[in-house]
Amino acid sequence: MIKMKYILKNQETKRILFKEVSLLQFNDWLEFHKNPLTSIHWQSELESPDSECKKWYEKQFYRYENDLGGMNALIEKQSGKLIGYCGLLIQTVDEKKELEIGYSLLPKFWKKGLASEAALKCRDFAFENDLTDSIISIISLTNKPSEKVAIKNGMTIDKRTMYHGNEVNIFRISKSQWQKLNNL
Template sequence: MILETERLRLREMTEADLPALRAILRDPAAMAAYEGAFDEAMVRDWLDRQLERYRHDGFGLWAVELRAPGSSAGSAGGGAPVIGQCGITRQRIDGDEVLKVGYLFAREFWHCGYATEAASACRDHAFAELGAERVYAQVRDTNLASMNVAIRLGMTVRSRFVKHYRGVEMPHLAFAVDRAG
């Protein structure tokens, strides 16, 4: 277990999380900002990239589990439903290497505040444990729900940049929040 919030638990993903990953990454609506649903090979690559990040960086996108009501802090979890992914990754924005909070949730768990709750814990973890002075979110300029999460994290827009992904030029906004004090 990496992080715990009032309603959620974040832990490293494993092979057993492939079905939960598929539910998000193969959903065209959830993947609209990524230019559509992934195929099976892309889902596999996505999981492998997170496992590589855990090994190399010690962090990456983590599985987000819904805690059973009343479960005590630090209890083992296991078998709890995985409702999304949230975590911290290294990214290059405008030539600088930065720490970025990422969040993708299964559609049936949108509009409950879970993304903001998980991402707030990741932001705080980046400041407290990873020594970050600034934490970013990178958001495609069409992704209003994601912008609203960034704003709820206390972030403001710092710059624009264009990502080249899946053969498409995608204008993005770099949101960031600075360590307090």
């Protein structure tokens, strides 16, 4: 049986439905991998967009099957279209297991507050369900839009480190900080 405690199945926000990742979304998500703007903040050897998209899906299904969290498909309520993905991911940072909020949106949905809306929902879900005592976002030093999302999520820079060959800032919020933000 697949454990999926980190997946926001059937959750929603004002504008977004959270769904499981499905290969039916492949062609829509392929557009993300075709757009050079989506990889400018991350250093890695990239294959063809089709290969990168296939690897991305394989990684999500591996996460699902091994209780390592995973992305959720973000569906715009108004149009029913795929916006992108956001989720709770088990990551190893400096040899320590951490719960991360990860997010990637299709460029046509950038600068509309949707990444922040999805990330806030993931943060609240993690703390409301006692999944962790703190949660992070791993952000490239050059990715200012993602930094803004983390800050809106109540996170602050915890440290700078190397992650998969990239210099990154680790943004963090603790459960006690979240409780103060929400007057709990």
